[in-house]
Amino acid sequence: MTTxxxxxxxxxxxxxxxxxGCSHGIVHxxxxxxxxEMGVINQTIAVxxxxxxVFAGKYFACDTVEAAHGRAPAVATGIKRTHPTQxxxxxxxxxxxxxxxxxxxxxxxxxxxxxTTIFINNGIxxxxxxQMAPTTLIGQKATTAPFGRTxxxxxxxxxxxxxxxTLKGLVYAExxxxxxxxxxxxxxxxxxKAFEKQMANEGFTFIEVLAACxxxxxxxxxxxxxxxxxNMAAYYPLGVIKEV
Amino acid sequence: xxxxxxxxSEAIAEAAIRAGCRAFFGYPxxxxxxxxxxxxxxxxxVGGVFVQSESEVAAINMVYxxxxxxxxxxxxxxxxxxxxxxxxxxYMVGSELPAVxxxxxxGGPGLGSIQPAQGDYYQAxxxxxxxxxxTVTLAPANIQEAVDLMFDAFDIxxxxxxxxxxxxxxxxxxxxxxxxWKEHTPRNLPGKTWAASGRExxxxxxxxxxxxxxAPSCEAHNNHLAEKYAAMEENECRWEELMMDDAEVVxxxxxxxxxxxxxxxxxxxxxxxxxxxFRPITLWPFPMKRLREIAExxxxxxxxxxxxxxxxxxxxxxxxxxxxxxxxFYGRIGGVIPNVSEVEKxxxxxxxxxx
Numbered sequence: 001m002t003t004x005x006x007x008x009x010x011x012x013x014x015x016x017x018x019x020x021g022c023s024h025g026i027v028h029x030x031x032x033x034x035x036x037e038m039g040v041i042n043q044t045i046a047v048x049x050x051x052x053x054v055f056a057g058k059y060f061a062c063d064t065v066e067a068a069h070g071r072a073p074a075v076a077t078g079i080k081r082t083h084p085t086q087x088x089x090x091x092x093x094x095x096x097x098x099x100x101x102x103x104x105x106x107x108x109x110x111x112x113x114x115x116t117t118i119f120i121n122n123g124i125x126x127x128x129x130x131q132m133a134p135t136t137l138i139g140q141k142a143t144t145a146p147f148g149r150t151x152x153x154x155x156x157x158x159x160x161x162x163x164x165x166t167l168k169g170l171v172y173a174e175x176x177x178x179x180x181x182x183x184x185x186x187x188x189x190x191x192x193k194a195f196e197k198q199m200a201n202e203g204f205t206f207i208e209v210l211a212a213c214x215x216x217x218x219x220x221x222x223x224x225x226x227x228x229x230x231n232m233a234a235y236y237p238l239g240v241i242k243e244v
Numbered sequence: 245x246x247x248x249x250x251x252x253s254e255a256i257a258e259a260a261i262r263a264g265c266r267a268f269f270g271y272p273x274x275x276x277x278x279x280x281x282x283x284x285x286x287x288x289x290v291g292g293v294f295v296q297s298e299s300e301v302a303a304i305n306m307v308y309x310x311x312x313x314x315x316x317x318x319x320x321x322x323x324x325x326x327x328x329x330x331x332x333x334x335y336m337v338g339s340e341l342p343a344v345x346x347x348x349x350x351g352g353p354g355l356g357s358i359q360p361a362q363g364d365y366y367q368a369x370x371x372x373x374x375x376x377x378x379t380v381t382l383a384p385a386n387i388q389e390a391v392d393l394m395f396d397a398f399d400i401x402x403x404x405x406x407x408x409x410x411x412x413x414x415x416x417x418x419x420x421x422x423x424x425w426k427e428h429t430p431r432n433l434p435g436k437t438w439a440a441s442g443r444e445x446x447x448x449x450x451x452x453x454x455x456x457x458x459a460p461s462c463e464a465h466n467n468h469l470a471e472k473y474a475a476m477e478e479n480e481c482r483w484e485e486l487m488m489d490d491a492e493v494v495x496x497x498x499x500x501x502x503x504x505x506x507x508x509x510x511x512x513x514x515x516x517x518x519x520x521x522f523r524p525i526t527l528w529p530f531p532m533k534r535l536r537e538i539a540e541x542x543x544x545x546x547x548x549x550x551x552x553x554x555x556x557x558x559x560x561x562x563x564x565x566x567x568x569x570x571x572x573f574y575g576r577i578g579g580v581i582p583n584v585s586e587v588e589k590x591x592x593x594x595x596x597x598x599x
Contacts, residue, residue, distance in 0.1 A: 057451035063440035071305035078309025107298035
């Protein structure tokens with residue numbers, strides 16, 4: 001008998017708690033496969049955020065540290081500086097990274113901290129039940145923007161990969177999505193490249209994933225994936241944003 | 245042993261390095277800037293890490309990260325900065341992470357002043373962040389003691405897997421005094437098998453975490469932490485008694501005011517008033533039991549609590565004395581240091597009422 005597919009050794013056996021159609025499970029799998037393929041599961045230290053992926057330490061097979069809301073880049077700085085030869089990554093959502101943790105991510109990028117950040121941008125606060133995020137699109141409804149986000153009331157959504165790319169310490173930023181197999185394969189390659197650049201001590205590496213949140217968007221899985229491609233990718237362009 | 249002259253803040257930094265601290269993260273604030281400055285110059289010599297963080301919030305979270313991965317780490321700040329660190333301290337207690345936080349206290353509230361004060365007693369001893377927690381709080385009264393306590397601070401933190409606060413006032417940070425570098429015998433500490441430093445050689449991953457989403461498991465976690473606080477209360481309580489054998493008037497003071505009280509007590513004795521000083525070294529755990537015993541002694545007539553605050557330790561003194569004897573308070577605030585004659589007069593007035 002030939003094994004044609006098996007769960008990555010980068011993941012534990014624990015059943016994921018994510019909603020149907022949520023992108024977290026897929027991105028977890030991609031990161032896990034990259035760790036496994038690079039042979040670094042036993043060396044990697046992950047930092048997970050406050051938000052839906054708060055339990056990532058129960059899913060990733062590598063050692064994991066749960067950070068306070070938004071503080072993952074500071075926590076990762078403390079880890080990577082004291083363990084410079086080991087892979088370190090933060091895994092953060094848009095509320096965590098682009099709102100409450102904006103200062104921490106900007107300064108980690110500025111210092112050129114040699115870890116990788118996986119940024120899950122689904123334009124909404126998932127865990128707390130669908131509030132507006134800094135990345136919620138204009139016109140998109142949220143429980144704290146019941147009539148849709150307006151520029152006048154909340155400003156325009158932040159393009160984080162572009163913003164961080166203005167900083168010299170960032171050496172690689174790519175925006176990806178996981179709506180179908182070709183995009184998923186591209187996303188995995190980007191994550192792998194970020195890990196390799198980190199291990200080559202080049203500087204800060206950043207992967208933004210346009211992600212679906214069917215539950216809080218009030219959509220089916222199919223509608224949510226279509227929304228990612230048609231609406232999110234139109235405002236947040238896919239591809240390499242910066243590579244040094 | 246050779247006596248050397250050291251400035252308080254620099255001595256604290258050097259003691260931390262000698263105690264095995266290998267990661268320092270901090271943000272500039274007066275009156276403790278010599279600590280990060282010293283660390284920035286010396287940490288690399290011992291293969292350690294120094295990062296000037298973008299904020300106090302980031303600094304304490306960098307400490308959280310380094311401590312998570314098994315490294316002896318610390319941060320230092322002064323009052324307004326320590327307020328910003330409270331989130332991280334609460335998370336460290338919840339995640340059972342050892343680290344040392346030095347607070348060189350200045351006047352408050354808000355920006356307050358940059359002169360010595362003791363207004364952060366409540367914050368340090370009651371758990372200044374969210375949740376139901378404690379941190380051992382060590383209060384040095386001179387630079388020699390500040391240095392010695394740094395070694396203990398790291399050992400206590402590692403022993404209980406809990407952050408430890410060193411609470412010094414601005415005078416301890418800024419003045420120069422002679423000290424000797426004593427040989428410190430480290431405690432017999434368990435290995436950090438819990439650390440998230442890479443799972444090589446382990447069957448399972450380590451997960452540093454303070455979230456217990458299911459209420460009964462969060463309660464069980466709190467009960468486990470409470471057992472540690474009980475052990476700290478049992479094992480770590482420290483104080484000093486000066487001229488206490490026959491004292492009728494008992495000063496209670498910590499840090500700089502304890503030295504002022506000591507001079508006042510010596511002067512009072514020359515005037516025929518038997519005065520002594522009870523000096524808590526650990527503010528939490530507070531030496532409650534011993535102070536109560538003293539309150540029960542027939543020879544003791546009255547207490548005078550002296551602080552550079554509006555009266556914060558006073559609550560603990562009152563809990564200990566429990567109206568067995570009168571407790572008077574004398575405090576100066578906002579960065580004003582009480583002088584000996586004021587303190588002496590407060591004691592004399594207290595004595596007049598009970599003699």
